[in-house]
Amino acid sequence: MSVAKKEFKKVTTHVLLEMKRKGEKISMLTAYDYTMAKIVDGAGIDVILVGDSASNVMAGHETTLPITLDQMIYHASSVIRAVDRALVVVDLPFGSYQGNSKEALNSAIRIMKESGAHSVKLEGGREIRESIARILTAGIPVMGHLGLTPQSIYKFGTYTVRAKEEDEAERLVEDAKLLEESGCFAIVLEKIPASLATRVAKEVSIPVIGIGAGGGVDGQVLVVHDMLGLTTEFSPRFLRRYANLHETITTAVAGYISDVKSKDFPSSNEQY
Numbered sequence: 001m002s003v004a005k006k007e008f009k010k011v012t013t014h015v016l017l018e019m020k021r022k023g024e025k026i027s028m029l030t031a032y033d034y035t036m037a038k039i040v041d042g043a044g045i046d047v048i049l050v051g052d053s054a055s056n057v058m059a060g061h062e063t064t065l066p067i068t069l070d071q072m073i074y075h076a077s078s079v080i081r082a083v084d085r086a087l088v089v090v091d092l093p094f095g096s097y098q099g100n101s102k103e104a105l106n107s108a109i110r111i112m113k114e115s116g117a118h119s120v121k122l123e124g125g126r127e128i129r130e131s132i133a134r135i136l137t138a139g140i141p142v143m144g145h146l147g148l149t150p151q152s153i154y155k156f157g158t159y160t161v162r163a164k165e166e167d168e169a170e171r172l173v174e175d176a177k178l179l180e181e182s183g184c185f186a187i188v189l190e191k192i193p194a195s196l197a198t199r200v201a202k203e204v205s206i207p208v209i210g211i212g213a214g215g216g217v218d219g220q221v222l223v224v225h226d227m228l229g230l231t232t233e234f235s236p237r238f239l240r241r242y243a244n245l246h247e248t249i250t251t252a253v254a255g256y257i258s259d260v261k262s263k264d265f266p267s268s269n270e271q272y
């Protein structure tokens with residue numbers, strides 16, 4: 001008897017555009033390794049972001065700045081091996097695209113070629129316009145990222161809400177339109193007022209995915225370690241925790257330690 005093959009449609013940039021047109025919300029989560037990506041993809045997520053937040057949650061750095069292109073390619077190729085359905089977006093890390101557009105193109109090509117990813121994400125607006133244009137000429141889909149851009153943390157000094165003032169808000173709207181005109185297939189808006197994010201989502205035709213940007217956008221993204229409660233020290237207002245894996249894992253590990261110490265593990269059924 002043949003086993004019925006699971007029916008699914010692979011998510012592409014065109015599917016995301018169609019979802020926006022139909023008003024269907026887009027779900028996006030980060031993943032950085034094979035096992036987590038397999039679970040997240042199997043659960044039906046639309047987009048997986050191999051974020052440079054790997055620098056924080058995988059490597060323990062304070063910022064996203066230290067992660068290298070080689071390390072991003074390692075994470076992305078682990079994720080790609082697990083994914084059947086989701087669109088995989090990979091962050092270009094700090095220092096791999098700001099120099100000039102040729103460097104940006106080379107970095108994007110390395111990610112696509114060496115990991116098998118489907119698209120890349122860059123932080124910034126008008127200041128990286130040339131880099132975006134050059135990457136797009138190679139046929140590589142680009143996702144933009146505006147608002148709180150963690151790679152510029154030392155310029156801003158804090159992780160507080162961005163674009164609260166009118167001039168910064170107007171600049172962000174202009175940048176979003178510029179990203180759309182440049183050919184980006186979607187934009188992430190991080191930590192900006194909900195009313196501003198809603199306005200951007202209405203004024204551009206490409207999907208706008210928010211993190212800390214309210215419910216008026218076309219989709220939501222969270223860092224998977226945060227929403228699963230693996231991390232405990234990071235608790236911004238926008239974060240909803242769907243599990244407390246920190247507690248679950250701590251309890252499991254403590255149980256294992258106790259069973260080893262008391263010689264309860266392994267039992268006669270757990271040996272050869």
Ligand code: KIV
Pocket residue numbers: 030049050051052053054091188190211221223
């Ligand atoms: O690196 C990352 O996880 C991100 C998300 C916060 C959007 O860029």
